Amino acid sequence: MRTRLVVPTLLIVLLAACGGGTTPSSATSSAPSQPPASTAPAGNGAVDCTVVKAAAQKLLMIQLLAQLTTPDNVASIKSKQIGDLDIDAFLAAMHDLHALDAVSSALGDPKAAIDVYEQAGKAAQVLFATDPVTQAAIDTYMKNVGTVSDFLGHQVAIAGAIDAAHC
Numbered sequence: 001m002r003t004r005l006v007v008p009t010l011l012i013v014l015l016a017a018c019g020g021g022t023t024p025s026s027a028t029s030s031a032p033s034q035p036p037a038s039t040a041p042a043g044n045g046a047v048d049c050t051v052v053k054a055a056a057q058k059l060l061m062i063q064l065l066a067q068l069t070t071p072d073n074v075a076s077i078k079s080k081q082i083g084d085l086d087i088d089a090f091l092a093a094m095h096d097l098h099a100l101d102a103v104s105s106a107l108g109d110p111k112a113a114i115d116v117y118e119q120a121g122k123a124a125q126v127l128f129a130t131d132p133v134t135q136a137a138i139d140t141y142m143k144n145v146g147t148v149s150d151f152l153g154h155q156v157a158i159a160g161a162i163d164a165a166h167c
Helices: 002-019 049-065 071-078 087-100 110-129 135-145 148-164
Strands: none
Touching: 049 087, 049 110, 049 148, 071 110, 071 135, 087 110, 087 148, 110 135, 110 148
16 A cells, blocks of 8 residues: 555656756757756756755655564664665765755745654664664654655755756
């Protein structure tokens, strides 16, 4: 059931993050002195698209953060038997994505979405440091995550901000 929610959400995020703001390589520009939109900072230099795009790739890790629901899942993800969750890299990426905080999007508030993911990342650090991992510790973690669909749904606000920033 969760896989059915994850795949469509992931596809929406990837399409929104990769599809907007780029120009085809065969297009001609009326202002040849400017670099292509995909490499230029957006928002009058307020958002560095290169940094934002690199950080957005770490959003794939939220799929693993959403799966920390049982002691066995935690052990498998922590030992990298399932996926490659690097919480420090994830939190660094969320820090970089805060460059989108002031970007307006009809799809939601990117700052609030990034804050949710940072909170979950910090809670996952605590969970990973817990030995042995108990269901009570996981329940505390899940209070930070909420429902899987709501947690994964925050990607939409970030993708909307990436598109609005023309990255």
